[in-house]
Amino acid sequence: MASEAPAAPPTRPPLEPGQVVDGYRLEERTHQGGMANLWRVVRAGADAPAEPLVMKVPRIKGGEDPASIVGFEVEQMILPALSGPHVPRFVAKGDFTGQPYIVMERIAGDSLKARFDVAPIPLDEVVTIGWKVATALHDLHRQHVIHLDVKPSNVMLRETGEAVLVDFGLSRHDRLPDLLEEEFELPMGTGPYMSPEQVQFVRNDPRSDLYALGVMLYHLATGARPFGAPTSVRGLRRRLWQDPAPPRALRAEIPPWLQEVILRCLEVQPARRHQSAAQLAFELQNPDQVVLTARADRTASSSRLAQLRRWFDAIGAEPASTGGATTQTARSPILLAALDVGGADPGLLEAVRDTVQRLLQTEPGARLACLAVMKTNLIGADDLLEADGSSRHVNLLVQLKHWAHPLMKALDLTGDQQSGRVTFHVLEASDAAGAIVDYARKNRVDHIVLGARSSGSLRRYLGSVSSQVAAESDCTVTVVRT
Amino acid sequence: MKIALITDLHANREAVEAVLGHAASRGAIRHAFLGDFVGYGADPGWVVDRVREFVSQGAAAVLGNHDQAVVQGPLPSMIPEARQVVEWTRAQLSGSQLDFLASLPMTAGGGDRLYVHANAYAPGEWGYVTGRMEAVRSLQATNARFTFCGHMHEPRLYHLTGTGKSGDFVPMAGTPIPLSMQRRWLVIPGSAGQPRDGNPAACYALFETDSATLTFHRVPYDVAAASAKIRSAGLPPRLADRLHHGE
Numbered sequence: 029m030a031s032e033a034p035a036a037p038p039t040r041p042p043l044e045p046g047q048v049v050d051g052y053r054l055e056e057r058t059h060q061g062g063m064a065n066l067w068r069v070v071r072a073g074a075d076a077p078a079e080p081l082v083m084k085v086p087r088i089k090g091g092e093d094p095a096s097i098v099g100f101e102v103e104q105m106i107l108p109a110l111s112g113p114h115v116p117r118f119v120a121k122g123d124f125t126g127q128p129y130i131v132m133e134r135i136a137g138d139s140l141k142a143r144f145d146v147a148p149i150p151l152d153e154v155v156t157i158g159w160k161v162a163t164a165l166h167d168l169h170r171q172h173v174i175h176l177d178v179k180p181s182n183v184m185l186r187e188t189g190e191a192v193l194v195d196f197g198l199s200r201h202d203r204l205p206d207l208l209e210e211e212f213e214l215p216m217g218t219g220p221y222m223s224p225e226q227v228q229f230v231r232n233d234p235r236s237d238l239y240a241l242g243v244m245l246y247h248l249a250t251g252a253r254p255f256g257a258p259t260s261v262r263g264l265r266r267r268l269w270q271d272p273a274p275p276r277a278l279r280a281e282i283p284p285w286l287q288e289v290i291l292r293c294l295e296v297q298p299a300r301r302h303q304s305a306a307q308l309a310f311e312l313q314n315p316d317q318v319v320l321t322a323r324a325d326r327t328a329s330s331s332r333l334a335q336l337r338r339w340f341d342a343i344g345a346e347p348a349s350t351g352g353a354t355t356q357t358a359r360s361p362i363l364l365a366a367l368d369v370g371g372a373d374p375g376l377l378e379a380v381r382d383t384v385q386r387l388l389q390t391e392p393g394a395r396l397a398c399l400a401v402m403k404t405n406l407i408g409a410d411d412l413l414e415a416d417g418s419s420r421h422v423n424l425l426v427q428l429k430h431w432a433h434p435l436m437k438a439l440d441l442t443g444d445q446q447s448g449r450v451t452f453h454v455l456e457a458s459d460a461a462g463a464i465v466d467y468a469r470k471n472r473v474d475h476i477v478l479g480a481r482s483s484g485s486l487r488r489y490l491g492s493v494s495s496q497v498a499a500e501s502d503c504t505v506t507v508v509r510t
Numbered sequence: 511m512k513i514a515l516i517t518d519l520h521a522n523r524e525a526v527e528a529v530l531g532h533a534a535s536r537g538a539i540r541h542a543f544l545g546d547f548v549g550y551g552a553d554p555g556w557v558v559d560r561v562r563e564f565v566s567q568g569a570a571a572v573l574g575n576h577d578q579a580v581v582q583g584p585l586p587s588m589i590p591e592a593r594q595v596v597e598w599t600r601a602q603l604s605g606s607q608l609d610f611l612a613s614l615p616m617t618a619g620g621g622d623r624l625y626v627h628a629n630a631y632a633p634g635e636w637g638y639v640t641g642r643m644e645a646v647r648s649l650q651a652t653n654a655r656f657t658f659c660g661h662m663h664e665p666r667l668y669h670l671t672g673t674g675k676s677g678d679f680v681p682m683a684g685t686p687i688p689l690s691m692q693r694r695w696l697v698i699p700g701s702a703g704q705p706r707d708g709n710p711a712a713c714y715a716l717f718e719t720d721s722a723t724l725t726f727h728r729v730p731y732d733v734a735a736a737s738a739k740i741r742s743a744g745l746p747p748r749l750a751d752r753l754h755h756g757e
Contacts, residue, residue, distance in 0.1 A: 101692045123691040204687055205667060205679035
């Protein structure tokens with residue numbers, strides 16, 4: 029009973045403009061790539077909505093081409109499972125028994141590739157691109173998918189500003205079979221952007237995407253790629269022991285904090301990178317909270333001796349495996365403790381601290397942002413307070429740090445290695461709850477902890493901050509009572 | 511069309527009721543029973559009647575090794591515990607129930623689907639698909655795009671490409687998996703009546719034929735009741751205990 033092998037796809041006549049495929053009229057071929065062509069299409073029929081769509085059609089190079097077929101199969105499996113503003117909306121697909129294609133939303137806007145052609149670019153734009161892409165990656169990771177081919181041509185910017193990730197042909201969904209697992213004998217990815225663990229065939233670590241983003245940020249900031257564009261496996265493996273020239277050595281105006289962030293993305297060990305894309309986005313949005321380590325001061329690549337040592341370490345080293353996108357992202361949450369340090373009852377502040385400490389103990393990858401809101405009046409009549417504003421700001425920071433100190437001590441977070449896990453923020457706002465909710469949303473906070481009531485002025489003037497935060501937040505909220 | 515794939519029911523009425531109820535609530539309109547309706551559990555008659563009723567309405571059902579053993583009677587090679595269960599089960603079943611089991615085919619299906627209890631390469635020898643090697647052997651022995659089998663009690667999904675690349679996957683309950691037309695698939699839904707992967711909840715799978723989408727499910731059921739019946743029937747207590755732990 030010999031089996032009939034599933035189709036080497038039959039050769040088809042090339043697609044032509046005007047042709048209708050499964051109800052979609054091809055208008056213009058907009059891109060010709062190595063693996064696939066893109067066509068601008070519309071739904072055929074008089075009353076069809078004139079929604080801008082694109083059809084992706086795999087290029088079958090003579091008979092059978094496992095690489096493009098399996099990659100296309102993977103994308104057909106994963107794209108329909110994704111949603112939200114950071115991916116193109118899936119519309120339809122056709123399998124290899126007929127004309128294979130994927131129809132999806134056409135993103136108005138450009139890929140990032142154009143910006144790389146003119147790199148180095150202004151640093152504030154580097155940072156903005158960085159947090160937009162990190163935000164998109166976090167959204168993807170939360171949907172159980174690791175992209176594994178993050179590069180300039182696979183990131184688009186919507187007209188509304190959000191980064192959109194495209195091309196899921198090498199991606200891994202941690203709740204679906206990995207069709208690529210057995211397929212290739214060479215590492216899968218794009219040479220300059222591939223993480224060291226991908227070079228070693230690991231396909232289940234979301235931090236691989238942060239490495240690729242680090243390569244992009246390095247390139248945008250300096251105009252050079254950290255590891256060039258190797259094409260051989262030997263060339264790819266070099267990144268396991270060589271470190272790139274520090275960005276500040278190539279462009280002096282790069283601030284130490286940005287070098288810290290970029291070089292952290294490029295760490296060989298995933299455990300030494302940011303532990304989630306949200307944590308990276310957080311640092312890019314809060315530069316004053318980036319803890320500077322030796323990475324920030326580096327002025328040259330490490331010595332030959334150090335590289336030799338790493339080369340020995342890299343031989344035969346097996347990368348540690350993680351639980352995949354969901355597990356890794358879930359174990360690296362951002363906690364926000366919102367504290368009325370000036371007004372709340374000391375017992376309540378202590379209770380909040382105990383709760384936060386328990387959460388941090390169970391989540392070794394978690395970060396804690398301690399936040400106080402400095403109330404400003406809606407009517408700017410409070411001149412005395414205005415004049416006094418900066419000292420009030422400092423005072424609140426001092427109190428926040430004082431509040432966190434026992435916790436940091438108990439969890440041994442005061443050392444250099446660990447101190448970046450706790451950050452301090454003072455916001456100025458007339459509406460404390462609104463400010464907390466906004467801040468949490470913008471920084472992809474997973475869990476807000478705050479006290480139930482406050483004996484201070486906030487409660488008298490604004491009612492219950494905690495109930496408003498609980499009602500309006502997108503994330504988990506714990507309201508602590510004594 | 512949604513087909514419920516239910517296998518290794520093992521005379522566990524509570525588990526089967528829970529699975530059938532879950533499948534109905536998810537819109538299953540067809541059923542395929544992949545064998546081993548009896549053995550281990552305390553309700554062989556009820557389970558056989560239920561399967562027979564579905565078959566009379568068009569469901570597919572195939573023979574399992576436990577069903578065959580009960581039809582044939584105990585073999586000299588059986589360990590005492592197995593012999594005890596086979597004898598007890600035979601005594602519970604009526605002539606017509608035994609006739610129904612005896613009439614079951616080794617394979618069923620048609621079109622792009624094959625239903626078989628153990629594997630497609632030697633269905634009557636009851637060899638286990640314990641890994642990719644046996645899965646590939648089974649996939650190569652049939653033209654069906656989708657093979658559904660039981661016998662192994664742990665849920666698994668195997669796949670094979672036209673170029674001979676194979677893969678295996680431990681499914682996550684509740685996640686719909688689109689089964690690409692580019693490869694062929696071997697689906698093991700896992701045991702309804704005697705789960706063995708450490709999770710006591712009953713296993714089954716739903717296959718949506720139009721989109722070729724497969725979803726594995728786990729359904730909690732009244733383990734205590736099923737277990738108590740095994741004890742009061744005088745069957746080996748080990749069979750009652752293992753239901754609690756799903757092993």
